[in-house]
Amino acid sequence: MTELQTVDLPTTIPKHKKSLLSEVAARTAGKSNIEMCIQCGTCGGSCPSAADMDHTPRAIFALLKAGVRDEALRSNTPWMCVSCYYCTVRCPQDIHITDVMYTLKNIAVEEKIYTDSTAPDFSKTFINMVENYGRSFEVGLAGIHNLKHFIGRLPGMTPMVIGMLTKKGMPITPPKRIKGMAQLKKILKRAKELEAV
C-alpha cells in the first residue's frame, strides 16, 4: 500500500485544478455527498465483502480526499462491491457510497487501469448482449464468461448447468431482439457521446 504523503483538502487545491474528489462527485449521478465523509468506518463494518477488498470503503474515501488517484482507481474495492447498499443506508453523512463505487468503476474502465479483468469483462459481456438484443441472455453470458475466466471450475459446475438447462429450462438461444432495437442503439450512442463531454 502506498503511504499517504499529504492530505490536500479540496479547499487548498487551486481552482484551476479539479480535485479527484470533485471529479468523482461530478461524475456520480444524483447527490453523492462524498465530501462529507468523516472517516467513521461504518461502511467497511457493514460491508459483506470487505474481507476480500484491498481497501475498505473508508480507506478509499481517504485516498480520494488525499488525491491518491492511482491507488484508489486500481483498488479492487469497487469491483468487489456487491451493491447491497448496507453502507449507503448506514452512512451517518448520507454518502451514496454504492453509487460512488460505480463511478470509480466507470473511471477505471475508461482509463483501463483495473488490476483484475474478471469483473469488468463480466460487465462488458453482459452489456454487449444488451446492446445487441435489448435483453440480457443469462446462459450465453455465463457460458462465455466462465470459459474465459473459470475454465477449471466448469467440471464442478456441470450438475448445476445441467439443472439450469433441463429442470429450469433456461433458453439456450439468444433472446428475441426488441422491436425498438434501432431506437435503443440511437439512444445509447447519444448517451455515450454525452458521457464523454
Place this chain on the structure above:
Amino acid sequence: MSDYIFYPGCAMESSARAYDISLKAISKTLGIGIKDVDDWNCCGATEYLSISATPAYALIARNLALASRQVNGSNTVMASCSACYLNLTKADHNMAVDPKFGIKINQALEAGGLSYQPGALEIKHILDIMVNDIGLEKIKSKVKRPLEGLRVAPYLGCMVPRPDYASRFSDAEQPVELDMLLESLGAEVVDFPLRTACCGGHMTQISPDTAFDLINRLVKAADDQQADLMVTACPMCQMNLDAFQGEMNHHFKTNFKMPILFFTQLVGLAFGYEASELGFGLELVSAKSALSKLGMKAPESDSAAKVKKPPKGELPMPAPLPKMPRSAEKEATQ
C-alpha cells in the same frame, strides 16, 4: 380491478419463470390487471452502471419513457425483480434530485424520439402492491389452503428495501412486510435476522468464494431455524441460493437441501392452486419435502424434467450379463 403497468425484466422469461407463472396465477385471484411495458428492454442490472453511467441510465430511462406513454388512469409501474425495481426507482430519483443529470438523460432519449418527466410514474415492487395496495385482509380472505405447519424463512435480499429513497415502503434493514404476508397465509414464519443480507449478487461469476460464503450464511441460518424452505422476492437471490447451493455445499463440505421459492408461489398454494400451476419443479433444490408437509405432491414435470438417463443399452459400456432365474439356468445347462 386495478391495473398495473408491468415491467417484468429479463429473468422472468429465463431463470425466474416460476416467479412469472405464479404471479400471473395469483393476479387472477386478486383481480389485478397486468399490462407489460410495450417493447421494454433490459434494465442493465448492476452491470451497465459499472461500465458507464450515462448510457446505463439512458437504458433504464427508455423503459420509463415507454411506460409513461402507457399511463391510462393508473401511473403505477409494477416491478417483480428487485434489481429492475431498484434501477427504475434509481433513475427516476436521480433524474429528479439532479436536474442537470435529468436533462442529460432526456437528451439521450431524444435521439430515439422519447422523453421522461421524472416523477411521472410511481414505481412499486409487487410485495409493496400486495401488502399496501391490495392489503393483507383481502389476501387473507382468498386463502383456501392455509399453509399451516410450514416453517418459512422470509428472505428479501438487498434491493427491495435499500437504498431508502423517500418512496421506499419498508425498513431498510429489518422490513416486516414479507413476514406479515406469509403469516396471513397461515405459514409459520421463522426468526430470520438475515432477511436483508446479501446473496452475493453477481459474485458467483466474479469471486465465487465470496459468493459461497454469503450463500452459506443464509442457507445455514434458515436451516438452523429448521425452516422447511426459504422464500425470496428476487430472481437473483433465488438463482444464487438455489442453483449454487450444490457448489456451495461442495465448497464447505456441507449437505444443505434448502428449497428456495418465490413468495408468489406460496401465495398461490394458499389460494388453492396446484403446484403444477405455480412453476413448482423449476427449482433445482426440490421443494417436494415442503409440499408433502402440506399434503401435496410435487408436479409430474418435476420428475419428468430431470435429466433422463439414456437406456442402458445405449451407454458405451459392456452390457451387464443378463441375470437368469435359477430354474432357467438349470435348463440351459441341461
